[in-house]
Amino acid sequence: MESIKTFIQDYLVRLSLPKLKITDIIEIFLLAFLIYNVIKWVKTTRAWSLMKGLVILFAFWVIAYIFNFNVIIWIFVNTINVGIIALIIVFQPEFRKALEQLGQKSIVSPLFYLSDTKEKPERFSDETLNELVRATFELAKTKTGALMVIEQEVSLGEFERTGISLDAVLSSQLLINIFEHNTPLHDGAITIRGNRITAATCYLPLSDNMRLSKDLGTRHRAAVGISEVTDSFTIIVSEETGKVSIAKGGQLIRSVDGDYLRAKLLEIQKKAPGEVKKIKLWRGKRKDEKGNN
Template sequence: MGYVFEHFRHFVLKYFEIPKLYNTDIVEIIILAIIVYEITMWIQKTRAWSLLKGIIFLLLFIIIASIFQLSTILWIANKTLSVGIIAILIVFQPELRKALEQLGKRRLFTGIFKPDDTTNIINSDVYDEIIKATFEMAKNKTGALIVIEKNIALDEYVNTGITLDAKISSQLLINIFEHNTPLHDGAVIIKNDRIIAATCYLPLSDNMLISKELGTRHRAALGISEVTDSYTIIVSEETGRVSLAKGGNLVACKTGENLKTELMPKVRKKNKKNNKKFKIWKGHRK
């Protein structure tokens, strides 16, 4: 253990020497801090956030390999580093292009001093309205696609539809997906207790293992769940069945209670805890 600590101390002293700070250095630090903050905020709102966490994990792994002098792993890391950077640029080329396009449209200090509102909190009453509308449409076999935003922003998909920014109600959701209405085709996107947009286009899943019986609506729901952490409710127009897409998987929901426990995992955990307490209490009584 002493050897590891000593090696780590030498590593820090070698690569992280603290120089004297001048006024120009402080200005540079502030500018770099702003740039890093802006890049982090942009990454957090895209699917690149998951990639960043993976890169951080790999960097920690390489540092550990350096401490223990694992030469083979360090050699592989050194050879693949340049290739990996090029691969990242190719894979995330659309996101990088969009970020550069938006750079000129943004005010520099807006994102810094504006309160962070990326955390999406949806009340239980709103979920009740969504579930009520879902099973009302299922009863009448009205096809529907309702996307609920979580931590990863869905702005690029919102821009493909028509902006609404309306309060959520079961009547409004049913009316949107009613046959022969202007907004019924496409997906509705929900964020922070509001219907943000309708008629939105979603990416189709490329998974070859998906059943051929599933139509475009289900493939779109799976596609958005594969690239973001959103939840998508699907009502089949052919069968009236209700499903929930999350994490690239489809979950069948036969009742409103099933759908609510899938949408609100915390409620499910509380119910499990309450059941355990009830069993323990019953055991004490016996």
């Protein structure tokens, strides 16, 4: 009887939950959040195919271990270090993009916030905002393709250097003239800083987001691509349909109207709260919805 009691006690001790501290619970949540976001990020990049390949290799290694295939096990053990370095080199763009996106997350910004009583000046004037909206929908009426990137906190200098420097005051007439067909500056994107057009015919990085609709052309993929690596705000006019889209933070919103575009521009303008008028927003199509570009 005593041996049975001892066995039951030992068995219940093994089944008992370990003592958890507050720090342990916080650590579990942090790890769960990190693992979830890593998996979510991997699924939208080329690394997802890599993960499938690694699972197959791991299964092959387990089989080799079970059947004691010594040569295969030796090859696995001696190539794992080289393999990790090779993976870092091959997927360097994906790792860089992940770190850039991490730095742009709003959850990180409060950690580096320094109190500053001085209010920053507005990013661009009301006149520039009106000229942008006017030019965008004038271009949309004639189905003239356009790609306009508005700089925010992250500099667009490296992308400006791929184009032709302008440094001209922004106006609707100038924007329409730049994107007119068969003109020297119509191809590529323009960059905007404050109230000035800084460069034209700029090359932008294309997004490799697999969730983007397959009917999107290069112009829309470039808009999403630049929004993934910077905090810029991009306006796109489709050459095929004349519809207006916007891209920010890796998100593409399609088929927006004038009120919606104006409201989004007011958000990034950084105008004093009392000066901003409330505008009824019309929600455009999200990037994962089907529709013509």
